[in-house]
């Protein structure tokens with residue numbers, strides 16, 4: 001048995017900065033206060049070299065504040081940020097952050113890119129080659145000689161992104177990098193960004209409100225809720241095992257509804273239905289909770305009839321989503337989202353059998 005930790009241990013940081021690396025980026029209880037408000041509250045995390053972190057959260061949750069702190073642009077009020085063991089308190093050449101590429105600049109697109117490729121690492125021929133490569137990668141070749149002020153919003157965003165990745169930094173911080181791009185270009189740039197990150201092995205933090213972007217690009221996702229870490233985990237863990245109702249509702253789609261723990265154990269009563277839920281086992285009879293399910297988890301039609309707790313549901317709405325139809329079902333007093341394969345989708349107003357697998361009906365405590 002290891003000796004008990006000393007009594008002072010409880011006030012020690014959650015992560016000890018003295019612990020030997022692998023961590024490349026370490027955030028230790030990062031707190032930020034500004035204008036009488038707490039914008040970040042004790043954010044701690046450890047990113048391995050080459051790891052991509054998706055920073056997700058609603059507008060105003062503190063994503064940009066956290067990125068600016070990591071970039072050394074706006075240091076935290078308390079807590080520490082370390083890159084390879086060095087504390088970050090000011091901008092660092094190893095850290096590249098997306099900053100708007102001088103909107104009113106008279107420089108051309110190519111010149112703005114060349115600007116960040118200075119020093120002995122970028123002798124003139126290598127610099128010119130890199131600029132040409134970036135122009136091509138970010139679909140800006142035709143705009144190479146245009147003054148930056150003339151670029152469209154999407155072009156300027158691509159230039160901002162190209163400028164951030166240009167120096168091949170150790171740590172790349174991106175803030176909504178593709179929000180102004182058309183869907184096709186966005187998909188292509190996502191792939192490009194991921195390939196580039198793998199090739200360079202840069203550690204990356206990507207703040208976005210676009211869940212698909214975070215789910216596709218990130219190794220792990222940090223969900224921020226009012227400046228606090230609501231959950232940190234792999235995309236799959238966050239999607240399948242959300243820690244709170246907020247995370248469940250924020251990532252992906254689903255139905256969140258009020259329920260009460262019922263008998264026999266592992267049953268929820270909601271909207272007049274009795275629904276089996278493994279997550280409700282062990283909870284005290286009569287406890288009010290929030291229940292959550294994803295639309296793709298509901299079983300529809302004859303397959304539902306063999307399942308415990310199946311119920312009748314009426315199709316209220318249909319939404320075409322390519323291979324699936326997203327249905328809104330009326331079941332008891334509940335409205336539930338359900339996905340049906342487009343070839344097997346029921347008609348409007350059709351009444352059909354439905355069931356929620358017991359391991360897919362999640363339970364969260366009521367908000368305080």
Ligand SMILES: Nc1ncnc2c1ncn2[C@@H]1O[C@H](COP(=O)(O)OP(=O)(O)OP(=O)(O)O)[C@@H](O)[C@H]1O
Pocket residue numbers: 034035036037039057058059060061062063064065066209
């Ligand atoms: N200097 C400041 N003083 C007071 N409040 C601030 C300051 N800077 C930012 N805020 C507030 O802090 C909160 C977090 O802002 P931040 O820009 O980090 O959010 P975000 O998650 O990046 O949002 P978005 O997705 O809309 O860009 C916001 O409510 C913002 O208004």
